[in-house]
Amino acid sequence: MGSEANAVPRRRSPVAYGHRPDVLVALRAAEEWSVLSVGELRACGLSQDAIESRVRNGRLHRMHQGVYAVGHANPPLEGRFLAAVKACGAGAVLSHLSAAAHWRMVDWDGRRPEVTVPNEWAAVHSGLRVHRTKVLHPADVTHKDGIPLTVPARTLVDLASVLREQGLRRAVRKAQALRLVSLRQLLEILDRIGRGRRGITRLRRIVSTGPAPTRSELEDLVLDLLLRNGVAHPEVNRPLALGGRRVIPDFRWPDQRLVIEADGASWHEQKVAREDDRERQALLEAHGDRVIRVTWDEVVAQPAQTLARIRAAGAPSDRRAVN
Secondary structure: OHHHHHOOOOOOOHHHHOOOHHHHHHHHHHOOOOEEEHHHHHHOOOOHHHHHHHHHOOOEEEEEOOEEEEOOOOOOHHHHHHHHHHHOOOOOEEOHHHHHHHOOOOOOOOOOOEEEEOOOOOOOOOOOEEEEOOOOOHHHEEEEOOEEEEOHHHHHHHHOOOOOHHHHHHHHHHHHHOOOOOHHHHHHHHHHHOOOOOOHHHHHHHHHOOOOOOOOHHHHHHHHHHHHOOEOOOEEOOOEEEOOEEEOOOEEEOOOOEEEEEEOHHHHOOHHHHHHHHHHHHHHHHOOOEEEEEEHHHHHHOHHHHHHHHHHOOOOEOHHHHO
């Protein structure tokens, strides 16, 4: 009896339920972020009349023309993204800021989902922003969490047309920090489709500065302060093995044995984080590095003084800027 009580119940197959349409709808919806197209509902055995009946009784909720949420009207963000793609038909992919948010390159701000379709004509959908393109190469498309979307490199090319330089730079660095894209991949796609596209000059300028996978907005501000004022590009978040530990300085010039640590308030006000910072700084200093700490207020409100302090500590100049 004990073994029977502890046995894991076996999921019954659709056959066991007699292929009832509502069961098939539920099973398919569970794999599709709770959103199904009319074609998928019909494939489960629902007629148009049956679909309309379930809309009236609240079992289906219209999201876009031809796309419904199953069981409730508030699917997760992934469901909203997938519904947008399904509404735009075959070949459509999540793109621009929506794709960037799904890749975690940017924070989602609740705007209309953006979709790219591989033709010059596409129906207008209320609540969506549809981009049209003549060319959507197979290499530029992938799936993440079951959602068709542009690959990270293509996403950044698309972002170049809608973001200002600071926002685009942050997205590029976040993508690098998450190891979603390499400089080689960015250069390849710029050579292949970048010519003549809006914002591409900004993206090329950002890429030309080299890899800078910053992990926070404060690190972005510090790095921009350095590069804007002719300081040599430091190593960014490059791990070191010190005292049996893996230590990741925010910025480091190895020849000068100089480290800059960016102290963001949201993280460094915590007691455990402060103790970790002290231990990390002790390891770096024992290794022979000097550590300069800078805060948000110093970078934003006192940039000249902060830059002077960093230079005085020995930060090298960029020879290309000098010459």
